[in-house]
Amino acid sequence: xxxxxxxxxxxxxxxxxxxAFNCTYSNSASQxxxxxxQDCRKEPKLLMSVYSSGNEDGRFTAQLNRASQYIxxxxxxxxxxxxxxxxxxxxxxxxxxxxxxxxxxVSS
Amino acid sequence: EAQVTQNPRYLITVTGKKLTVTCxxxxxxxxxxxxxxxxxxxxxxxxxxMNVEVTDKGDVPEGYKVSRKExxxxxLILESPSPNQTSLxxxxxxxxxxxxxxxxxxxxxxxxxx
Numbered sequence: 434x435x436x437x438x439x440x441x442x443x444x445x446x447x448x449x450x451x452x453a454f455n456c457t458y459s460n461s462a463s464q465x466x467x468x469x470x471q472d473c474r475k476e477p478k479l480l481m482s483v484y485s486s487g488n489e490d491g492r493f494t495a496q497l498n499r500a501s502q503y504i505x506x507x508x509x510x511x512x513x514x515x516x517x518x519x520x521x522x523x524x525x526x527x528x529x530x531x532x533x534x535x536x537x538x539v540s541s
Numbered sequence: 542e543a544q545v546t547q548n549p550r551y552l553i554t555v556t557g558k559k560l561t562v563t564c565x566x567x568x569x570x571x572x573x574x575x576x577x578x579x580x581x582x583x584x585x586x587x588x589x590x591m592n593v594e595v596t597d598k599g600d601v602p603e604g605y606k607v608s609r610k611e612x613x614x615x616x617l618i619l620e621s622p623s624p625n626q627t628s629l630x631x632x633x634x635x636x637x638x639x640x641x642x643x644x645x646x647x648x649x650x651x652x653x654x655x
Contacts, residue, residue: 465639476631476646477584520584524638527591528574528599533583 436460439521439532446539450511454535456504456521465524466497468506470517471534477520480506511539543568547632547647554622554654562617562650564632570645572635573615574599575607577628578649584631590615622654 439456446452458466466483481488483495483504494507504521516539521532545566554560566573574589576599586599590609604626606618615634619626629651635644 465642469644474629474649474651476648477644478646479643482641526638527597528586528589529633529638529644530586531576531584533581 436525436530437521437523437532439519439535441533441535443536443538446511446537448511448513448539448541450539451507451509452511452537453508454506454519454521454537456506456532458502458504458521458523458530460523460525460530461499461502463523463525466504467522467524467529468493468495468504469520469522469531471520472517477531480519508537511537513539513541515539543645545632545634545645545647547630547650549650550648551651552653554652556623556654557621560619560622560652562619562630562632562652564615564617564647565613566615566634566645567613568634568636568645569612570634570636571612572637573609574633575605575615575617576631576633577601577626578631579628587617587630622652624654626652627654628652 468480469477470480471477483497487496492509496505518534520534575587576584578584588607590596632647633644
């Protein structure tokens with residue numbers, strides 16, 4: 434099982450849609466979790482940390498299920514500017530392990 | 542402005558010619574690391590450093606060296622580059638790796654080895 438697995442997509446959605454990304458991780462000892470956003474061949478940037486209680490930042494909601502080793506990201510009311518690759522990231526102690534990313538394309 | 546600066550941004554070189562990619566951060570971060578990103582493989586860690594004079598191998602260290610003589614700088618050295626090291630490289634720094642800590646990335650170095 435890969436350390437961090439994501440559905441690569443692409444997800445093609447119209448503006449205003451709600452879209453959900455899923456991610457699973459293999460190391461049950463992982464303690465911190467993140468979603469990063471990467472625009473085409475640019476540097477990744479932190480979108481949000483993911484907490485056990487779930488957390489929300491505007492149109493974005495992240496959830497963590499430690500028992501299932503599963504992380505999700507929900508984007509509501511998608512904007513054209515949300516088009517990017519979303520990277521699920523897990524801390525394995527000495528390194529951040531990145532999933533390969535899920536590509537989102539929002540169209541008008 | 543808080544930032545991680547990598548140089549050069551683009552580099553084309555020939556097999557076997559030693560090169561160094563520099564990375565500098567101005568946030569007093571202890572943790573720094575290098576990643577390479579390849580299509581279909583995602584970001585993979587090459588080396589990391591927990592603090593000055595403390596470095597260790599990541600998942601794909603072969604063919605690379607690093608040093609951490611000062612807190613702000615973490616250069617990546619390719620002693621004898623080969624075509625399979627053609628990739629997009631990112632340097633990153635953070636206070637640590639725990640919950641709520643953000644990793645800041647440089648803008649990337651696109652390396653081509655011919």
